[in-house]
Every structure is written in structure tokens, then in C-alpha cells.
Amino acid sequence: MKLHEYQAKRIFAEAGIPTPDSRLATSVDEAVDAGRDLGYPVAVKAQVHVGGRGKAGGIEIASDEAELRDAADAILGMDLKGYTVDRVLVESAVDFVDELYLGVTMDRGEGEPVVMVSSEGGVDIETVAEETPEAIAREHVDPAFGLHPYQARKAVYGAGIPDDAARAVTSVLQTLYDLWESNDASETEINPLMVTSEGDVVAADAVLNVDDDALFRHSDLAELEEESYTDDLERKAGEYGFDYVRLSGNVGIIGNGAGLVMTTLDLVDYYGGAPANFLDIGGGAKAERVANALDMVFSDPNVDSVVFNIFGGITRGDEVARGINDALEQFDEIPKPVVVRLAGTNATEGMEILNTELVQVEETLEGAVQRAVANAEEVAE
Template sequence: MRLHEYQAKGLFADAGIPTPDSRLATSVDEVVDAGRDMGYPVAVKAQVHVGGRGKAGGIEIATDEDELREAAESIIGMDLKGYHVDRVLVESAVDFTNELYLGVTLDRGEGEPVVMVSSEGGVDIEEVAAETPEAIAREGVDPAYGLHPFQARKAVYEAGVPGDVARAVSSVLETLYDLWENNDASEAEINPLMVTSEGDVVAADAVMNVDDDALFRHPDLAEMEEESYTDDLERKAGEYGFDYVRLSGNVGIIGNGAGLVMTTLDLVDYYGGEPANFLDIGGGAKAERVANALDMVFSDPNVDSVVFNIFGGITRGDEVARGINDALAQFDEIPKPVVVRLAGTNAEEGMEILNTELVQVERTLEEAVQRAVANAEEGNL
């Protein structure tokens, strides 16, 4: 479960991490009222699960009421990388002199948690990792003992954080790790952690993703789950029990396994297309489950074509094919072209069973993806 910024900041503030004064708003009038109460300048920040909100127009700074109203009218209701903005965070602007990055995640290669610190905050950490990896200090953590204070100080020192704020930054890093561990999070980030001219540090952004399978241990977080959905598609995915991430492209992707879906995403990109989603329907591909997946993908107005990448393991290919046929037969009209690739147990039998009046069938994944990309290009003409 991915928390919104305002939800994560609430957790951070309760744990003692400094955050700006802020208020959630769902209307222009609420935004203006918040600005009057907090004073100017303030930031208006779209609450959607996408990166690069500022570059996409989802974050604006206002220095007076006229600018604030204009910013609110521009952001509330906008489409931001495929997400409808229905709420914003109004936040006191921070007068800063430096921006840092702090993060905690799981290093799957090493099989342990890792904390990260960079003096190049305020930009996508992926860009920093690709262009200047030496700017990110990393420190592995033994989960049996947690993050020791000396490890936090070491990471902060190696990142080149100025000495006058190093102690405060180390303290925030320790608290961030505790939040990550205690809430069964997969990621926790602050980008940027702003340093003010007075030498204070303030978390100007907050990210926390929580393991869905651990929510039963965190009823307080489970209550946030419904609010964490950004749109109806994510809400549907939660109801159907799918692993789903909405993206900004127009090629809908459905697979039965995270690895298969990720491979398909990569190939869509490789062949010049843009993925519209990550959708893993999990084990089994019975008619109802396939129909639910198609309902989700067809409901996305950005989707111009769909590709199924299905591997028959325990579930046989012929069963999968019947499920796809039955699911598509439930639609009066197939709204988008659907390409299917089957592999694995009884794949040949499944390919023969598939109704080619309803789907386009390809024998290799590469051919299926190329055809889906071509279908999407035709849909855009």
C-alpha cells in the first residue's frame, strides 16, 4: 500500500521528524482558507502517486491570495500523468539553503535493509544513481540489531552533509529507519529534507510504501488504505485482489506473475510503446478473474490496446485459454484489440482453443508485444 504524502507526513510528524505546517484541501475555497490561516508563501501540492509532480505542474508556490486561488484552480481537477487530482496539500513554504535525500529500503541483493543519504536532494534519486552514483552513501543494516547511531552518522558523513546539521540529519535518519521497520514498510523516503538558514532540517516531502500482507498488524494503516487509492482503477484493483500500478502509456498489460509482467513492460518500451499499467492477476486465469482484469484495463481511457502474457504452470494453458474465451464472450463488443501469448503447460492446446475472432494470437512474446504496440499506434491515429 502506497501512502499519500499527507498520510506519510502525519506518521513522520508523530514520530518526531520536523514537517512543515500543512492542511489537506479538496476545494479551491478550502485552499484559500488554509493560506489565510498559515500565512504566505505556501505550496499547493497535488496528492497523487506519481513522481515529478513539480515538473508536471502539480506543485505551485503562492505568495498571496490571488496566486493561491489561481494555483488551486489549476491543480484541483487536473489530469496529472493519468491521475485525476481531487485533493491537495497546502503547506507552509520552507526557506531553505540546502536539500538532502534520505531513504530506507530493502537491498535484495544483499538480503538486508539499506539506508541511503545523498547531498543531492530535490531531484529524482534514480537520476542521481544513474549519473553520479558516488553522491549516494549507503549503509547496510543487520535487521536483528537495527540501525546503530554510528551507522547513521557514517552514512551522513560519507554523503558530505555539512557538519553543523549532521547531528540533526543523523537523528532523522534513525527515526526514518524505525518507521520503516515498525510499519513493515518496503520503502521510506524524504526527498527533499530541507536545511534552513537557521540550521534546522524539515521534511518537505514524505514517501512510505507498506507491505500489503502486513496490514493485519497495523489497523491504523489499514484504515488509510481506502484513502490511499487515487482513482477508481486502483480501488477496483484492491477489490479484485490484483497487484496493479497505473502508468502513463497506452498499451495495457496483463500477466500471471510479477516477473512476466515486468518483462512485458520492458519489451513494450523496447519496441517503442508506452505501458499503461502493471497488472498481475496472480495464479490461475479463470473466466471471472480474466474478466475483472479486462474490465480494469478497458476502463482506462488511455489504453488503446491490450497484451496478455500468460504462462501455464500449475494452471494449464488450455484452462487459461478457455478462461480468456469465456471472459471476452461476456463483452458485447471488444473495445480494444487484445493480443494473447501463451507458453508453458498445454500451451499448444491453449493456442488452438483461443477464439481468434475475439483475440489476436502470437506464438512468441516478442511478436505479441510488437503487435500490441502497433495496435496502440493505430488507435492513436
Template sequence: MNLHEYQAKELLKRYSVPVQEGIACSTPGEAEEAYRQIHTQYGSKFAVVKAQIHAGGRGKGKIVGKEQRGVAVGKNATEVKDIAQNLLGGTLVTIQTGEAGKVVNKVLVAQDVYYDGPNPVKEFYLSILLDRAKGQNVIMYSTEGGMDIEEVAHNTPEKIFKEWVHPGGPLQPFQARKIAFNLGLSGEANKNCVKFVTSLYNAYSGLDCGMLEINPLFKTSDDKIIAVDCKMNVDDSSLTRHPDVATMRDLAEEDPTEVEAGKFNLNFVKLDGNVGCMVNGAGLAMATMDMIQLSGGSPANFLDVGGSASAKTVEAGFRIILQDPKVKAILINIFGGIVRGDRVAQGIIDAYNSIGDIKIPIIVRLQGTNAEEGKQLLDESGLKVQSAIKLSEAADLVAKAVKA
């Protein structure tokens, strides 16, 4: 589950991670008042207004039809209000959103961290995620922080450092000191960085994060180390341990079909292909998607109905697949172990009759428990459904469908 910047920062503060303070706002009026609060509390000469969407590249992104950037500086309450007015309700297009963009429903009005002090400021990059190849968490960091970290990784990979940590244990003190040293920090800034990295890793572990990225990791002019931006992803499977985090889910940021699938406990991921597929079991689903690709098509989705699917569940999955206008054919590939073939067949029949005239080919392959009964139900239904016994037969039917 992805979190907004303002949500992630609130969670980091629970683990004593210093952050750029700010106030989340839903209206221009709230943004104007937020500036006044920040100016009074922190003495900020200006405020940074940041669009809150689940995508990076906001600083270079633009609101459709306007010149407004996704991150902008307001020098007074009026400017902050105007920026919020331009952002809220607009569609922000960034390098990560694609052309469709994302609608901005909230902005974060944040304090000025570029205040005067005895030392120069500096931006770094730091992230924590699981290195699946090594089976260990890895801290990736660089002296070259900011908006163009992708270019740094591509053009000068030697500037990206990595530190691996066993998931069963904490970040060791010598590792935190090594990170601060490689970032070129000394004195008070070095000490603050060691504390920051240690607390950040505790947050990553304690919140069951899948990814935690700080960009930029900022050294202020008085040598404080703070998180100016934060991108956080929490493992969905851990949310039962974090009910407070689960309430932060923003459904408006997620694909509507995936949200609907979740209501029926369907494992659904929308893809960009032209063949919808409904399968039981993740392994069979992956094999089916490969088969679709090899037959000349492209998977439009990953949909695993699970082992205890009912006719109602199958109908729900069927409806979700049909919502995609790119789908030219649907392949239903069920191996009956726990789930029964006749139950799946009944769900297909119910969905077909409920939806009405379906223009695209439907290919059904049933094997295993009650597969013959399921095939009989489909044959006697009078529906325009093509059945297959072997996976190769299903592949041939898919090939014909996508070439039609």
C-alpha cells in the same frame, strides 16, 4: 502504496521525527483559516502552500492554464487563500507527472521555517531505501539538498554519501554520528541530526517503507533539524500490519485500471505498449512480455490472473485490457497447473459475448491442465480467436498483428 506529504509527516511524528508543521486543506476557505492558526501558534510571518499530489518537482511545476507554481509562499491570509484557489481543482504538471499532470485535490498550508536566528539555515538531502544488490537498507544523503538533487547526483556524484544498514538490525549510533559529521554539522545541530536520523530510520523500519525521502532536510537558524518535505512509499504487502496506514490510500492518485484490477485481486500494471497480455504466474508473464518485445510489439500491461483464476476473473482482466485504446492485439498465455484451461477459455468466451464486437486480434495459447478442453471450447464458440500451441507460434501471430 504512496502517501501524500501531509500523511507522511503525521506518520513521522509518531516516531518523534521533527517536521515542518502544517494543515491539510480541501478548500480556499480552509487554507485561509489554516494560515491564521499557524500564524497564531507558531508566529509565522508567512505560510507555504503546497499542492498535494503523488509526484515530485512541485516547486517548479505549474497549473495548466495558469502561472501558479505547485509550491508558493503566502504573506497573509488573503494571499494564502488566493494561492489555494489557483491550486485546488487545477492540473499540476511537473517533471515527474508528464504532460497529463495530476489534479490537485488538497493543499498543505505549512509554517515558516526560515525565521531569524543566530546561525545560517541549510538544506540537505536524505533518503532511505533498499539496496537490492547488497540486500541491505541504504541511507543516501548529501549536503546539496533542494529541488535539483537529480542534477547533483548526475553532475557531482561525489557529493552523494551512502551508509548501509542490515535490515535485521537498527541504525548504529556511530552511523548516525557519521552522517551528521559528513553533513558538516557541529554542536547542537550535530546532536539534533543524530537524533533525527535515528528516529527516521526507526520510522522507515517500523512502517515497512519501501522508500522514505526527506528533501530538504532542513537546519533552522537555531540549529533544529526538521523534515520540510517528505515522500513515503509503504510496502503493499505489509498493509495488513498497518490498517491505519491502509486507510490513507488515495485512489484518485492511482491509475483507474489498476484500481479496478485490484477489486478482482488481479496483479496488473499498466505499461505504454500495444500488445495486451494475460498470463498466470509472474515468471511466465515476464517471459511473455519479453517474447512480445522480441516479436516486434511492446507490452501494454503486466497482468497475472494467478493460480486460482475463475471465469469471472478472466473476464474482468479481459475488460481491463480492452480499456486501453493503444492495444492492437491481446495475447493470452496460460499454463494450466492449478488454474484450468477450460476455465480460462470460458472466461474469454463470456467476456467476448458480453463486450460484443471486438476489432483487435486475440491470440490464445493454452497448455497444461484441461488445455485440450479449453481449446475445444474456443474452437466451438465461433469467436474470432487465434489459437497457438507453442510459444513461438504465439510470437509469430503477435508479430503479424502488430504489423497489420
């Protein structure tokens, strides 16, 4: 579960990490009221689950009420990488001399958590890792003992953080790891952590992503789940219990199993298409669950075609076929062309059940993907 910036900052602040004063606004008038309360200058920041908000026009600095009104009016309602912005965070601007990056995640290759510090904050960490990997200092952590103070200091000094800010940055890094551990997080991040001329630090951004399977241990975070949804599609995915990620393309993808879905995404890209989503319906999916998956994909206005990739192990091909038929028979006209590929358990029975007047059937995954990409190109023309 991804928390919005304003939600994560509230948790960070409660843990003792300095954050700017801020107000959440869902309208231009609320944003203007927030600016009056906070004083100028302020930052106006779109609250959506995407990176690169600043480059995409989702973050603006306002030095007075007129600029704030214009910024809020431009950002609220804008389409930001496929997400409609329905709320903004208005926060006091920070007068800084340096921007740093701090992060904690799981290094699956090493089988241990890893803390990361970089002097190149404010830039996508993936770009830093690719172009200047030496700019990121890393320390692996034994989860049985947690992050030792010496490890935090080693990472901070290894990243070249100046002495006048090192103590404060080290303290924030230890708190960030504690938050990662105590909240069963998959990722905690501050980018940028701003350093003032006095050597103080302020978290100008905040990321806290929580393992869905651990939410039963965190009722306070589970209560934020619905609030953290950005749009109706994410809300539907939560209600249906799907693993779902919205992407920027126009080929809808449904599969049973993360690896199968990822393979389908790669093939869509390979054959010249653009995936619209990652949607894993899981193993053992019954007809109702399959129908819900189609409802999800059909609800995305960016989708021009759909490819259904099912390999039967636990999931039975005949159950999937009934779900597809049940979903499509509800429509007077099929809203998007659907291509189905079934393999594995009861796949032959499923192929016989499928209503070929409603769907297109392909025997191979490659054939199904190529046909779905062609369908999307035809609809988009």
C-alpha cells in the same frame, strides 16, 4: 501499498520528525481556507503517486490568496503523468538554506537494509545515483541490531552535512529507519529534508511505502489503503487483489507472474510500443479473475490495445481461455483489440476454446507483442 504525502507526513510527525503545518483540500475554496489558516507563503502540492511533481506543474508556491486560488484551480483536476489530481496539500512554505535527501530501503543484492544520505536533496535520487554516485553516503544495517547511532552519524558526515545541522539530521535518519522497520516498509524517504538558517530541519516531503503482505500486522495502515488510491483503476486493482501499476503508454499488458509481465513490458518497448500498465493476475487464475483483469485494462482510457501473455504452470490455459471468452462476450463490441498468447499447461485446449472472432491469437510472445503494438498504432491514428 503507497501512502500519499499527507498520510506519510502525519505518521512522520507522530514519530517526532518535524513537518510543515498543512491542510488537505479537495476544492479551490478549501485550499483558500487552508491558506488563511496557515498564513502566507504556502506550497500547493498535488497528492498523486508519482515523482517529479514540481517539474510537471504539480507543486506551486503562493504568496497571497489570489496566487493560491490560481494555483489550486490549475492543479486540481489536472492530468499528472496519467493521474487525475483530486486533492492538494496546502502547507506552510519553509525558508531554507539547504536541501538534503534521506532514505531507507532494502538492498536486495546485499540482503540487508540500507540507509542513504545525500547533500543533493530536491533532485530525483535516481539521477544523483547515476550522475554523481559519490554524493550519496550509504550504510548497510544488520536487521538483527537495527541502525546503530554511530552508523547514522557516519552516513550523515559521509554525505558532507555541515556540523550545525548534523545532529538534527542524524536524529531524523534514526527515526526514519525506525519507521521503516516498525511499519514493515519497503521504502521510507524524505526528499527534500530542508535545513533552515538556524540549523533546524523540516521534512518538506515524505514517502512511506508498505509491504502489502505485512498489512495484516498494521490495521491502522490498512485502513488508509482505500484512501491512498489515486483513481478508480487503483481502487479496482485493490478490490480484485491484483498487482497493478499504471504507466503512461497505450498497450495494455496482462500476464501471470511478475517476471512474465516485466518481459512483456520490455518487449513492447523493444518493438516500438509504450506499455500502459503492469498487471499480474498471479498463478492459478480462474476464469473470473481473468475477466476481472480484462475489465481493469478496458477501463483505462489510455489503452488502445491489449496483449495477454499466459504461461501455464499452476494456471491452466483452458481456464484462462474461458475467462477471456466470458469477459469479451459481455460486450456488444470489443472496446480494444486483444491479442492472446498461451503456452504451458493445457495451452492447446485453451487455444481451441478461444473465440477467435473476439481475439487475435499468436503462438509466440514476440508475435503477440508485435501485433499488439501494431494494433495500438492503428487505433491511435
